[in-house]
Amino acid sequence: MKNDALNVPNLLACLRIALAPLMLWFLVDRQNEIFSSWHPSWIDYFAALIFVIASITDFFDGYIARSWNQMTKLGAILDPLADKMLMLAGFLGLMLINRASIWAIFLILSREFLITGLRVMAANENKDVSSSMTGKIKTVAQMVAIGFLIMNWTFGTQLLWFAVALTMYSGYEYIRDYYKN
Secondary structure (H helix, E strand, O other): OOOOOOOOOHHHHHHHHHHHHHHHHHHHOOOOOOOOOOOOHHHHHHHHHHHHHHHHHHHHHHHHHHHHOOEHHHHHHHHHHHHHHHHHHHHHHHHOOOOOOOHHHOOOOHHHHHHHHHHHHHOOOOOOOOOOOOHHHHHHHHHHHHHHHOOOOOHHHHHHHHHHHHHHHHHHHHHHHHHOO
């Protein structure tokens, strides 16, 4: 892993960090005078567009970091932080506009906090608890659910609960792997 550098992957993670509160603003500040002449569906479209752009940066920052050998210690911190901020903004925003179950959001966020703490403990003990394929699929499922819920499309709630199930299972895998090492 290279020294900390503000390279392309890290800039993409920074962009994702900046887009998260912007998306949250579009989701929850619908009464703002800026949006007074907008149809509510246009607010959803812009929130969804911001979310899609941010989600795409998640793919590309990892791909570029690996392909161009630009993985850095800073990137190892920025990338998961950006992911968590984007998901937090999406889930909290959707909960606040009554499109997502508080219980689903509670379960997902509780798992994220637990696994983040577990990863810190693992790092202190020099244990490798890197993300599994289930963890990557979980992230995609969460992103798809958020997208459907932002757009208020059919099956958004079902996709959210599917994402909850994957989230819980991937959390189990992290805990299992932690105690295995």
